[in-house]
Amino acid sequence: MEDHQQPPLSNPTIHRGRSDLDHESLSKLFGKLLNELTLTMSDFDAAMGASPAVPSGPDVLGLAAPHALKKVKKQKVLLMGKSGSGKSSMRSIIFSNYLARDTRRLGPTIDVDLSHVKFLGNLTLNLWDCGGQEAFMNNYLSQQRAHVFSNVGVLIYVFDIESREVERDLATYINIISALVQYSREAKVFVLIHKMDLIQPVTREDVFEKRAVLVKRKTAEAVAIMRKQQQHQQSQSPQSPSNPVLDIDLQLFATSIWDQSLYKAWASIIHDLVPNLSVIETQLASLGMAIDADEILLFERTSFLVVSKWTSREGERNPYGDRFERMSNILKSWKHTCSKYTGTPRNAEQFSEFEYKMGTTFSMFATKFTTNTYILVCMPPGEARFNAAKLNVAAARPWFKFLDGPVTVAHSAMSSHQQQHIPVGTPTSAVNSSNGNGGPSDSGTTVPEYFMANKDTVL
Amino acid sequence: MSTPVEGSGPVNLDAGALRSRLAKYQSPAALKLYRVYEQNRQRLSKDDGAIAVKVPDSTATVPQPRGKPRLLLMGQRSVVFHKLPPSETLFLESTARIQKDSLNSFMEFQVWDFPGQIDIFDNPNFAFDMDAIFGEIGALIWVIDAQDDYLEAVRRLNTTILHLQRSYPHINIEVFIHKVDGLSDDYRLDIQRDITIRIQDELSDQGIENAPVNFHLTSIYNHSIFEAFSKVIQKLIPRLGQLEAMLTNLCRTCRFEKAYLFDVNTKIYIATDSTGPEDMASYEICSDFVDVIIDFTEVYGSWPRSREWRARLEGAPWHQPLEQQVACEWAESGMVLADARRPIMLREVDRFLALVAIMKEGSYEKMPQINMNVDVVVKGLTEFFEITKQKEVTGAGVGTGAVQAAQGGTVGPVGVQGE
Structure with missing residues (x-):
């Protein structure tokens, strides 16, 4: 989508993403990408059109479907x-x-x-x-x-x-x-x-x-x-x-x-049992398009069952029709291996990050996403693309916060929503504060990563 | 689980660079044996009977299509060289005739799989040519079923060793005491002791001391069989010390806990650093890591992408061919364990080899520097294998002087004895 509208990179070492010297230019690039993503997100929110009456962009998570999200x-x-x-x-x-x-x-x-x-x-x-x-x-x-x-x-x-x-x-x-x-x-x-x-x-x-x-x-x-x-x-x-x-x-x-x-x-x-499946699917799709991924799989943390998935047009050409359950199986047995090595219980979290770049064929990473989920993203090759995608996936976490628990305090969500002026912030803060972290005043102190990343671009 | 991805099934699809399957050909054994025999004849006559076994002989001038070092496997058919989960091995029929698998691996090994029931030294129907069978092998692997009555197998092994000691004393004899899963630790050791004593008594009765016989306890339900094969193959690698020194050096500079050089297809490690003690757990996790990478590669890396896809990625904002957009043309991977944040990294050296290392906790942030060090080591490894494969001394662009010595090809008799 829009995120590769920025000018081509003049310095080839940036693409390696390995040198500390390039940190500044890299962060500029990512800031840009994040900015683009921000646009995409609000576009997406607008496109959802769930509650057009709310001025600062409809809030899918906190407002549009409060009842659906509320109960377990x-x-x-x-x-x-x-x-x-x-x-x-x-x-x-x-x-x-x-x-x-x-x-x-x-x-x-x-x-x-x-x-x-x-x-x-x-x-x-x-x-x-x-x-x-x-x-x-x-x-x-x-x-x-x-x-x-x-x-x-x-x-x-x-x-x-x-x-x-x-x-x-x-x-x-x-x-x-x-x-x-x-x-x-x-x-x-x-x-x-x-x-x-x-x-x-x-x-x-x-x-x-x-x-x-x-x-x-x-x-x-x-x-x-x-x-x-x-x-x-x-x-x-x-x-x-x-x-x-x-x-x-x-x-x-x-x-x-x-x-x-x-x-x-x-x-x-x-x-079919997962609540809010359509919300998950649309959000996964917009994330996938924003970061230009080939495939995204969302796993439940313990069972590693695929909760939802999104595949690009190119990704659809993958001849392995059984790849989703295969990934479940691979990652779960990998978890067993890790648990055997670390000596921690099998149900415990075993790895926090997994990245793999296969030359000019593809790159992928699996990482802990929300508290209850892991995400696996398969990307086209390219260092810059890969690093940007990683940051963007981290930034997209607040979109999916609702996977972690029922939204219990819908009311406080609304009040905090008024305090926030950054448009993307709305869903974040809504879910954040309503998660039982102590109401609206809290949303200032527990700054989600998304804002941290965004600050760079603002400054 | 022993194979981390249980039942990913026997895979017959070509899966790109990481999984180039072993080429396998089977034809009437006798014919092959005859051809091998003839070739050996020719070479031996020119070679003055000196049998340099391990590497393709560099001094010979005749082309040697059959010059691969060979492992001879007698007993149960191996699961090691086929990526099969243990449960699938139920469907393997028992070996009925001599099977030759050419191992499409970094060093071009051949595995000859002998039917368990044929007595090659005393067979009235078919006279086996000993030179053809044993002339070139580096190691004989003899599989003993620990859950069965093994006295007969031990007796036949003794006969074999005695025959070999007379004509081919350089051959390593590796005894795999197999199927030890389900036996208690004490019982396993008892069996190993019993078999060792039976064999050594017999040998010393015949006046043979210090025969190169080694014992390994193995099972297909854990990694022990891979570990055992690793040890066998390491003895056949010329200049193993150089490889180990390289890895040790890398471990010291990057503060790695353990580093392995894996043969990707077989998950055998051909070298490791010599800093720490042998550690089964590290080997297991590294080997499973390779497996995960292989599986990912198969699913996402083994099918061709469309031209439009590539055009789009190289187009508008990037204006660069994909080759320049990536940092490393081979596979590279890293992961972080949740406890203590210990990272594990993997880097492909070439089509067959991968470097896998367990890093110290908290060092994931230093990946850039580590990657640079790994780059250097990978370059060194590539040169190392270039050199050991070469037949003629070219002397151009060689890395370390010590490695240079490896090209002579006149590697002495396998000096490794016992454990």
Whole structure:
């Protein structure tokens, strides 16, 4: 976008970005870039047009959608499937940083293992890991039926591809589905065909396709039967409110704990649950265009699942369609390596920065972004471009502050907003002060990096 | 995890400079053996029977298409030279005939993989030519399955050593006591002691002392197999001391904790600095770092960008070819650990080699200076390998005088004994 409108650099050493002597000219360059970015940001804010009544540029974060940002979204996620199909294993890998081989230690889950997973600042997953032994299953379907199946946001049903009792597994699955439809009509259903690593790679796709068709057919049959019952009930009591036509939102994935397929499935499960997704996406896109990136991925801190992504037109040509889950996998195992080396717990933060420049092909960096996220940016080659992008990404942090927690004090945000005169500052200060740092007066002392960087240009 | 990216799968796509795959050819073993044998014959007659094993022999004037130093692998097929996660090795069939992998690596190694069940010294169906097999090898790697009854394997190893000691006493014999994962530490050492004693007793009974036999405990589930291969290969590198001195010097000037020179394709380190003790943990993190870089390169660096993309990057405000916009034509990378802010850096030396170093805490801010020092060392390394590859003394533009001596190619018998 606009940021390369500045004159070409006369001094080639600047491009190396390594000499201290060039610091001044470099900071000038970056100041310029930041200035451009500032423009882009307010342009973007204006383009969002969420609340045109606010004079100093609409404040997307604090004002436009205060309600959406305010509350922590809770989602009930059921994890079901036959005993030994690998439910607890995949849960520990994704959310508790287990290594795939560590899951051998896990014993069978007894009854329901309930856990609350905080995902980003404003989403909590109530994960119901339901033990799959037959006795438990019957219990869920009978005595605990209402308790288990009401208010479900997502059902994840796991099939073991190696299971010998396919018909019986499917029968249980259908029972679960009908209970789910009875109590949580809106729930999404994800079916994971698991342990695909046990199938020879050449036949994997075929095996999965066959099983997927089977599951889909069974689901459709069950839905058809339930529809009939519904119609039957309605015809018997015509005054009851007519329910919308029953349908199930079903997605299937082939997974294995030994490769990145698990991340693919879980990233899509998470994807629809993340609040303010459209805001994240638009902001990521404008950041990407502002810094001229090829690709940006936003990861959740602990699970390293891809929360959101943006890809440039050139980046779309990348032949690796599975690169997002692959990056999750790579970075997460890198985290394991670091934890082994440093001796710190696996859940702890392990690296703060990672940069890689591959000659004239590409350059990239992954860095800690907000408290709950990491960002990975893939750039075209070029030292100056790379360094500017790094600074700009740091400067863009306040845009994404809302990922860290619910905006609780919307009111103080408004008052601090009036004190600020720098247009870009508005979202920053709004989120900053409302984050519980002590109200509007605080916004002066805790100067976010963005202003620091901006000062250079002002002076 | 041993391979940091589990299940990134067997990769058959070409992934640019970092991952140039090993070229692999398999053809009827007998034919190949015959050809090798013939070539050896010709060379040996001119060479007065002096077998300089490690480097392509510089004194020979005949072209030697088969002049690569060779590792002979007997026993289980190796996972080291194929970037396979351990779980995938389940699908490897056991070695059924002699397989020759030419290792597309910095030094052009050949790995010969021998089927475990063939007794090459006593086979009525096929008389193996000993000169063809052992004439040129630098090391014999013998794999023993520690989780199995190994008495038979040890017996066969003894026979092999005795044969070799008679005709080719220079060959290093490296015994990999493999699959030790799942065994307790004490038990591992017991096994190692037992095997060592069995072999040494047999040898001294036959009147052979100080045979170059070394033992390594290995497993595919951690980095020990790579570490072991590293040690084996280091013994075959001419002028290893020079390399180590260079790295040690770099460590001292830049205050690095540890530096490794990696062969990128195999993740074997061919040299390290001699400042600190051997440290498995540092090796692991550095080797995994190389792996991460390889994976990133594959995903983002292995496909061609469009012409418009390049035109745009070189156009309007920049007016410079991309080559001038970057500081370093090879891969360079750095990362900072969250605890104590210890940085790790990587720099590619050429297509096959990468320098990886763990830095002291808080030194990330000094990257510019460090990069300059690394630049110098990388230049030195490039010259070093230029020289050791050369066949004729050119004497032009050589860095250190000591390195110059390396070009003679008449590297004596492998002097490294024991551990």
